[in-house]
Amino acid sequence: MSVRDRVGFESDGFYKFVTGVLTLFLVSISVFPILYTFLMTFRPANEFYSNDVQLFPTNPTLDNWTFAFAELGDALVNSFLIATGTTLLSLLIIVPGAYVFGRKQFPGKKYFFYIIIVALMFPYILLIVPISDFWFTLGLYDTIPGLWISYQLFVAPFAIWILRDYFAKLPRNIEESAQIYGCTQFTAFIRVILPMAGPAIVAIAFLSFLTAWNDFLMSSILTTGTGPRPAVVELFITVAGGDTSDWGLITAETLIIGIPPTVLYLWARQYLSESFEMS
Amino acid sequence: MSVIERPGFKARYDTVKSSLNEHWFSYLLLAPTVLFLLLLVWVPFLNGVWMSLHQWPFGSGDPTFVGLGNYEYLLTWGPFYTSLKATFVFALTTVLQLGAALLAALLVVNIGKFKNVVSASFLIPYTMPPVATGTIWLYLLDPSLGPVFKFLTQNGILQEPIYWASEGNLALAVVTLVTAWTFWPFMFIIILATLESIPTEYYESARMYGASRWDTFRHITLPHLRSAILVAVSIRLAWNMTKVSQTIQMTGGGPGYDTSLLAVFLYRFAYEQGQMGMAFAVGVILLIIMLVFIALFIREFELEEAHA
Numbered sequence: 237m238s239v240r241d242r243v244g245f246e247s248d249g250f251y252k253f254v255t256g257v258l259t260l261f262l263v264s265i266s267v268f269p270i271l272y273t274f275l276m277t278f279r280p281a282n283e284f285y286s287n288d289v290q291l292f293p294t295n296p297t298l299d300n301w302t303f304a305f306a307e308l309g310d311a312l313v314n315s316f317l318i319a320t321g322t323t324l325l326s327l328l329i330i331v332p333g334a335y336v337f338g339r340k341q342f343p344g345k346k347y348f349f350y351i352i353i354v355a356l357m358f359p360y361i362l363l364i365v366p367i368s369d370f371w372f373t374l375g376l377y378d379t380i381p382g383l384w385i386s387y388q389l390f391v392a393p394f395a396i397w398i399l400r401d402y403f404a405k406l407p408r409n410i411e412e413s414a415q416i417y418g419c420t421q422f423t424a425f426i427r428v429i430l431p432m433a434g435p436a437i438v439a440i441a442f443l444s445f446l447t448a449w450n451d452f453l454m455s456s457i458l459t460t461g462t463g464p465r466p467a468v469v470e471l472f473i474t475v476a477g478g479d480t481s482d483w484g485l486i487t488a489e490t491l492i493i494g495i496p497p498t499v500l501y502l503w504a505r506q507y508l509s510e511s512f513e514m515s
Numbered sequence: 516m517s518v519i520e521r522p523g524f525k526a527r528y529d530t531v532k533s534s535l536n537e538h539w540f541s542y543l544l545l546a547p548t549v550l551f552l553l554l555l556v557w558v559p560f561l562n563g564v565w566m567s568l569h570q571w572p573f574g575s576g577d578p579t580f581v582g583l584g585n586y587e588y589l590l591t592w593g594p595f596y597t598s599l600k601a602t603f604v605f606a607l608t609t610v611l612q613l614g615a616a617l618l619a620a621l622l623v624v625n626i627g628k629f630k631n632v633v634s635a636s637f638l639i640p641y642t643m644p645p646v647a648t649g650t651i652w653l654y655l656l657d658p659s660l661g662p663v664f665k666f667l668t669q670n671g672i673l674q675e676p677i678y679w680a681s682e683g684n685l686a687l688a689v690v691t692l693v694t695a696w697t698f699w700p701f702m703f704i705i706i707l708a709t710l711e712s713i714p715t716e717y718y719e720s721a722r723m724y725g726a727s728r729w730d731t732f733r734h735i736t737l738p739h740l741r742s743a744i745l746v747a748v749s750i751r752l753a754w755n756m757t758k759v760s761q762t763i764q765m766t767g768g769g770p771g772y773d774t775s776l777l778a779v780f781l782y783r784f785a786y787e788q789g790q791m792g793m794a795f796a797v798g799v800i801l802l803i804i805m806l807v808f809i810a811l812f813i814r815e816f817e818l819e820e821a822h823a
Contacts, residue, residue, distance in 0.1 A: 266640055422540070
């Protein structure tokens with residue numbers, strides 16, 4: 237029996253070979269650099285500087301990891317607090333907004349949506365200069381709540397864009413039916429619509445968390461060494477400061493910061509891909 | 516002949532009032548979003564334009580009004596044009612991202628076995644903080660310690676390592692490629708999700724009429740992907756333009772100003788020199804370039820809405 241691909245073509249040998257090679261190539265350039273670095277973190281310092289290029293360490297050690305954890309310590313806690321707060325605040329703001337854009341008709345809707353689109357495409361970096369000046373005046377500079385608020389700039393426009401589509405695709409007239417059974421507009425939203433949008437809301441929560449955890453731009457500018465500086469900025473300062481004498485420590489720090497979002501992302505993947513469809 | 520009267524103030528006030536009465540629930544739910552975005556986009560933006568007319572030191576300290584002085588300075592300053600050129604070359608990273616994403620999505624959608632593993636592994640570069648992946652590449656490509664050049668020199672492929680960071684064009688190429696490697700999965704996610712939503716019947720009937728693989732790609736797949744690609748490309752273009760961390764990490768914007776993209780330029784003005792007014796003037800110029808893409812995006816959005 238011959239093998240057919242999704243679109244129903246018979247797969248001939250040559251075609252299969254080419255696609256196989258291309259797939260393998262893309263997988264290796266995506267994964268191999270990180271995998272190699274991961275294996276390096278188990279090398280003691282002297283093996284790091286040796287001249288051979290080999291995958292596995294001869295005398296594996298956990299020193300790099302223990303030092304890296306000790307070094308990052310508080311910064312990881314800061315990252316976690318910043319990302320969690322950003323997520324909670326973003327859900328409060330985004331979910332109602334996206335619902336209205338997805339399912340309600342009202343005068344001025346189009347113009348309100350332009351606010352979202354412009355914010356989505358705006359070169360964020362230029363807003364950060366006045367935001368830091370503004371936060372300085374308001375006393376939000378170098379505080380965790382200051383970051384919670386400012387990350388909404390990164391999270392809200394894109395999340396509303398995605399979630400709006402999801403809400404719009406839910407069956408029509410649910411609200412009306414719910415209201416016939418005695419719901420108000422508000423309880424119809426909370427008790428009927430929200431549970432139906434569960435997967436997309438989970439996806440938005442993950443995106444918010446990852447955006448805040450991964451971001452460098454905002455936190456590097458809005459925090460100082462004595463304030464709630466997150467792990468990403470800590471790592472950046474070590475590397476950009478030119479202190480790259482201890483690559484073992486640096487690569488271990490890199491993976492401590494990099495692995496949590498990767499695990500979360502892969503875990504949330506099914507929710508994410510459902511919500512990213514743009515037909 | 517009748518004269519159409521324009522609604523007076525009272526009449527307009529009544530319209531606003533009645534639509535508020537009727538749609539209060541929508542406006543209420545919308546309020547937080549709109550307030551936050553006004554606070555985070557429009558207030559800082561207008562404040563920033565004002566700042567760009569000043570010599571504005573960071574934190575406390577008194578600004579001095581200089582009118583268009585900052586803009587005048589930039590437009591007559593050589594490195595600004597180096598930066599502009601670097602920005603346009605760097606924009607190619609979006610094209611590379613689209614190419615990789617399209618290829619990967621078309622491969623994945625037809626995979627039988629290991630589909631999950633393959634598409635998950637494609638996502639990995641994007642899931643890590645760019646600062647983390649930037650560090651990884653900085654290590655891998657380190658001319659004296661990194662494995663890439665060790666490997667190439669030991670196997671006789673290169674005579675000696677290439678010190679790419681000290682050569683303008685190479686440094687810009689490395690930064691552009693690393694950015695492409697980091698962010699292409701974003702487009703991959705969008706394109707794959709959209710590909711999977713195309714009904715298979717389309718392909719089945721096309722095949723019955725004897726269409727080739729290329730025909731179906733050209734007449735079924737591409738038209739369905741059109742708006743996903745446009746959305747992904749415009750978002751990515753805008754976002755790539757504001758990425759600074761990897762570039763600063765890998766080259767510091769140098770050698771000279773060769774890899775100082777406009778965003779990096781802005782960052783250097785603001786946080787190395789504390790010249791907030793000048794930094795924002797760079798930002799305004801970046802924004803003017805971006806407005807073209809924002810306009811395209813809005814046009815696409817309006818076409819979509821007209822179809823729906």
